[in-house]
Amino acid sequence: MGSYFPLLIITHATILFLFPSSPPITTAASGKQNPATQTCHDNPLVTSVCENVNKTTGFDFCCATFFNDTVTPTDIIDLSYIAFRKTYAKANDILNQILPIITYKRNKKELNAMRKCSGDYNRTKWALATxxxxxxxxxxEEFNVLALSAQGNVSSCDKRLNRASSSSSSVVFRQIRNESGVIVKLTDICYRVALLFQYSK
Structure with missing residues (x-):
């Protein structure tokens, strides 16, 4: 199982498409339904995944993960590539933000959290790449186990960042903390997709 690079062109056609990191979710104030959510309701497979995500992940966020104007997932392989590839890219992006901070961060509490998070994200990347x-x-095989491993690692980091956060935290630290919450949701989606597969005992 070698290192996986997100820019590698994979044979499956679906992943040739790149997705924005956080597709816009229409708020209730606008009175309009998010187009991704409407499309989601027309796709029973995606609906079955998004109806089972955690409440903190949310149906709309899940739908927006799978849909944009050009891509329509049609089977569980499509769903898997979209979910796991997008989550891998987010994990890689967060880790690339964490590593420079470790070299100059002066706040001991934040520095300790970041150091431990770098390990969490390396393990997360390995699971997703696998x-x-x-x-x-x-x-x-064992996509569910690997997805749970990724989810556990990013959740551990998210808790550390929230404990270390304070009113004096830097903008970069707060940004990483916020993005950490996003990837917790993405790994939840990965796990729900992984449950669609039939595994040999």
Whole structure:
């Protein structure tokens, strides 16, 4: 299981598309339904995933993860590539923000949290990369275990960042903390997708 690079062109056609990190969700104040949510209701497979995510993840966020103007997931392989690839890219982005901070951060509490989070995110990337490589080789085993591992690691980091956060936290620290909450939701979606596969005992 080698390192997975998010810019690598994978054979499955679906992942040739890139998705924005956080598609806009229409608020209740606008009185309009988010187009992704409307499309989601027209896709039973995606609906079955998004109806089972945690409340903190939310149906609308889940739908927006899978849909934009050009891509329509049609099977569980499509869903897997979209969810795991997007989550891998987010994990890689957050880790790249964490590493420079470790070298200059002066706040001891924040520095300790960041150091531990770097380990969390390296383990997260490994789990997600393993799934993506197995998708390429059509080896569909233990995606649920790997997704739970990723979810556990990013959740641990998220808790550390929230405990270390204060009113004097830097803008960069607050940004990483906020993005950490996003990837917790993405790993939840990955796990729900992983449950769609039938695994050999």
């Amino acid at each position: 799934v993506l490589e197995d998708l390429d080789s059509e080896t569909y």
